[in-house]
Amino acid sequence: MKSTKIEERERGEEKKEKKEKKKKKGRVAAHCSLPLASLQMTLLLLFLLHMLGKLWSDLLQCLLELILERLILSDRLRFGSVCRCWRTAQVQCLYPPASQIPFLIFRRNSSTEKRSIEFFSLSEKRIYEVPMPDSGTPMQCIRCVSSSHGWLLFRTLDGKKSGFLFNPFNRKFIQLPDETSFRPFYDGTPFFCNPITLPSGNFGIDFSGIFFSTPTNPNGVLYIKGCHRFMLCALKYLPQHGKWIPYLANMVDAVSNTIFCGGKLYALKDDSTLAVIDSLSPHNITNVKTRNRVYNWMASLRRDVKDFKYILVESCGEILLVIIHGENCWFLSKRILFLGVFRADLTQMQWQMDIGVLRNSVVMLVVPGPDTNPITPAGPAAPPAAVDETAPVPPRGLIEWNRRDTI
Amino acid sequence: MASTSNSTSSKIITLRSSDGEVFEVEESVALESNLIRRMMEDDCANNIIPLPNVTAPIFYLVIEHCKKHAEMKDNKEKKKELRSQGEELLKSDPHTYSNLMEAVNYLDIKSLMDLTAQWLADFLKGKSPRLIRELLKIKNDFTPEEEAEILERNRWAFD
Numbered sequence: 425m426k427s428t429k430i431e432e433r434e435r436g437e438e439k440k441e442k443k444e445k446k447k448k449k450g451r452v453a454a455h456c457s458l459p460l461a462s463l464q465m466t467l468l469l470l471f472l473l474h475m476l477g478k479l480w481s482d483l484l485q486c487l488l489e490l491i492l493e494r495l496i497l498s499d500r501l502r503f504g505s506v507c508r509c510w511r512t513a514q515v516q517c518l519y520p521p522a523s524q525i526p527f528l529i530f531r532r533n534s535s536t537e538k539r540s541i542e543f544f545s546l547s548e549k550r551i552y553e554v555p556m557p558d559s560g561t562p563m564q565c566i567r568c569v570s571s572s573h574g575w576l577l578f579r580t581l582d583g584k585k586s587g588f589l590f591n592p593f594n595r596k597f598i599q600l601p602d603e604t605s606f607r608p609f610y611d612g613t614p615f616f617c618n619p620i621t622l623p624s625g626n627f628g629i630d631f632s633g634i635f636f637s638t639p640t641n642p643n644g645v646l647y648i649k650g651c652h653r654f655m656l657c658a659l660k661y662l663p664q665h666g667k668w669i670p671y672l673a674n675m676v677d678a679v680s681n682t683i684f685c686g687g688k689l690y691a692l693k694d695d696s697t698l699a700v701i702d703s704l705s706p707h708n709i710t711n712v713k714t715r716n717r718v719y720n721w722m723a724s725l726r727r728d729v730k731d732f733k734y735i736l737v738e739s740c741g742e743i744l745l746v747i748i749h750g751e752n753c754w755f756l757s758k759r760i761l762f763l764g765v766f767r768a769d770l771t772q773m774q775w776q777m778d779i780g781v782l783r784n785s786v787v788m789l790v791v792p793g794p795d796t797n798p799i800t801p802a803g804p805a806a807p808p809a810a811v812d813e814t815a816p817v818p819p820r821g822l823i824e825w826n827r828r829d830t831i
Numbered sequence: 832m833a834s835t836s837n838s839t840s841s842k843i844i845t846l847r848s849s850d851g852e853v854f855e856v857e858e859s860v861a862l863e864s865n866l867i868r869r870m871m872e873d874d875c876a877n878n879i880i881p882l883p884n885v886t887a888p889i890f891y892l893v894i895e896h897c898k899k900h901a902e903m904k905d906n907k908e909k910k911k912e913l914r915s916q917g918e919e920l921l922k923s924d925p926h927t928y929s930n931l932m933e934a935v936n937y938l939d940i941k942s943l944m945d946l947t948a949q950w951l952a953d954f955l956k957g958k959s960p961r962l963i964r965e966l967l968k969i970k971n972d973f974t975p976e977e978e979a980e981i982l983e984r985n986r987w988a989f990d
Binding site: 480482483484486487490491494495497498499501502503504505506507508511552554557588592593595617 | 876889913929932933936944945948949951952955956957958960963964967968969970971972973978981982984985986987988989990
């Protein structure tokens with residue numbers, strides 16, 4: 425690099441000398457009295473001005489990378505379109521973009537006509553708009569249900585009952601197999617708790633899933649949730665047919681809560697055991713069991729109180745179960761909320777009541793709405809974002825979008 | 832290296848820039864540069880250390896920044912001052928700033944490399960490519976077709 429630069433400078437100087445000679449000839453003929461020093465000065469200035477446009481783009485690759493690793497994704501893309509040299513640096517840079525708070529995806533009511541989704545960048549406090557591919561389904565019948573590795577999982581709500589994956593950054597689109605392809609793996613028990621309400625022949629597949637790994641990876645695993653059961657499904661790409669098919673699946677019973685964290689899916693069953701499923705081998709399920717003391721406590725809660733909620737959360741890599749129950753207090757004539765927090769001990773595979781070690785960490789509670797899953801970002805819990813009160817964040821229907829490892 | 836330095840704190844090191852100007856710098860400041868440190872460790876810096884890739888005005892800036900940086904440890908106000916000075920330079924004379932970055936890289940001063948890169952990264956944040964070109968006086972060397980293709984590929988980031 426350096427030698428080429430020196431060469432370039434030398435070439436520049438040669439040019440300068442030539443210019444000087446030419447100019448000298450012209451000027452000497454016209455004004456013989458012009459002082460030589462000022463002529464040199466103007467030439468030097470001209471030369472410098474000429475160089476000015478070049479120097480930034482001449483910056484060494486290692487220096488440009490030093491800047492690039494400090495830029496977030498959107499700034500990085502803009503950086504790459506300034507000039508050729510910066511473009512090369514951006515394309516060749518191996519550092520991931522600077523980490524940022526995940527984007528929030530939302531759709532405003534007014535934008536249902538447009539084929540686009542919008543996302544709000546908390547780091548930049550602005551909205552970006554990403555056009556959607558035309559999948560043949562009207563926008564009103566498409567719902568984004570989850571995200572992973574920069575991919576978005578969409579569910580279609582019209583008659584077809586299917587879904588697709590879309591990556592807004594590399595614009596790739598993958599149609600998922602429709603529900604008939606999952607039939608061979610289906611064991612007969614309905615997905616929904618009330619099968620009578622379902623039309624005949626429909627066993628209630630619902631693509632409200634989490635997509636574990638990137639579709640370019642052959643180990644793509646889809647998690648498909650019913651009302652109280654879910655199906656874990658590995659997908660395989662068949663290039664000759666140009667489509668994805670399920671080839672390995674497993675059904676898990678009676679699940680009230682699921683979260684995905686660190687490559688594993690944690691599903692809370694009705695008897696308070698926690699199923700831990702590795703995304704790479706969906707057939708292999710281990711259970712976090714309930715010890716007697718804890719079980720008694722949970723059971724007594726269930727017996728006495730009708731109104732209680734189980735919420736599974738991930739905080740700093742620990743899996744916590746938060747039990748909230750409300751009781752009417754007769755002497756205060758008030759409702760009181762009680763909280764119980766359990767920690768999944770993943771070495772002994774048991775629930776622990778003692779959560780003293782977590783006293784200094786923040787527990788993030790994601791309270792599910794009537795028909796949404798609690799969604800937590802993959803990896804360690806993201807710090808709570810400081811949002812400006814004036815920032816136009818839509819109040820409902822937010823989905824966290826973790827896109828750290830795209831491009 | 833330290834074999835000759837009997838007087839502890841204020842040893843003076845002489846450096847010569849590419850255009851022949853001679854600088855006298857305190858050892859503590861000069862040692863921020865890993866290049867000079869290595870040269871001194873190899874004992875090839877007996878008299879005057881030549882710096883063929885750095886011109887005098889740039890070198891003057893580097894020394895000034897080094898001094899400030901040494902002072903700024905645990906001092907928030909100095910930190911702010913240095914930062915605002917760097918940003919001012921970037922705005923008023925981007926050409927010198929790029930030279931400064933290269934000189935700092937050549938002299939291998941890790942702390943200043945990080946600082947100058949951070950200032951530039953902060954400067955670029957949220958700015959459109961056109962504005963960046965205008966402010967830093969960079970020539971657009973894409974053909975219109977190439978530029979259109981780049982914009983189209985990630986249109987969301989450019990609106």
